[in-house]
Amino acid sequence: MNHTPKIYGNAENLRLIQNMKQHHRLPHACLFYGEKGSGRKTLAEYFAMTALCTEENAPCGECRNCRKILHKSHPDLIFPEHSGKKQGFSVETVRDVCQDALTAPNEADLKIYLFTDCDSISIPAQNTLLKLTEEPPEHVILVFTAEQKSAFLDTMLSRMIQIAVNPCTRQDCETALLAKGVSPEHAHNAVNACGGNIGLALQWLEDDTMQECTRQVIALTNAVFTRKHYQILSILHGYEKDRQKAMYFLKLVSLQFRDAMILKYQNPDDPAPVLAGCDRDSAQALSSILTASRAIQLQDAVRDACLAMESNVSTKLALAALGGRLL
């Protein structure tokens, strides 16, 4: 039985990693970046396993190194500790890594430091790491994961191979959830709400607040359809106090509006359109009253609200403006 972790989607990245290993061209520093839940850490660990695996068909999942990585007990795959309010890395932790990197690996031919979730890595911490990233000892590989590349200084980025991690298809996501023992109905609902982001879908299944968000998206779509002004405002009002939740909510709303537009303009002879929103019925209903300009207005209104919140306009203000434009 093969114990290597199953990676869904990202076929090109897997090929790239295997090619690097086969041609003995493993990079000394690399960054896996992509949205939360897209599988950055899983792919980074897959990379580490491929790098340390002693067999021809790496990662074999069977050799001593692979097995120790699977059991999270390999002394040469090191996860530097997060610290501080923002969960970055302290300069002290980074200094320890630089010191430790000078000593030979314990068991494998390589020593890999995996810095996960680097979005809050401070500039002093990066400056401390810079020399090691520029000229690491032969036996060292530094691996980073982050949501955005922009978390890093250009001087750091220029020394790393940068690998974009993509969420997989909805189909792959559903397969992954089923393989994890999620019931078909729950898997279906989670994929509807989260698209191809497996991490997000797993979180959604556990998180009542996120599920409530999906219900509210459907309620808002219906309220826009039936022109229930008070209801629109009251739903938006519920997100005023939590910017992150509001952003997540608006992302889902935007997908719903997009679906309504697709349903409106689909040609009956064409194959069924690929929808990304969380509820087809409410999108279909909304599509029946949309004109082209109204559809674009709705999309623009949601996009503007998101942009405003990203540039630190108060969530309350952004949502109030949005409410006005959805009426």
Ligand SMILES: [Zn+2]
């Ligand atoms: Zn192996």
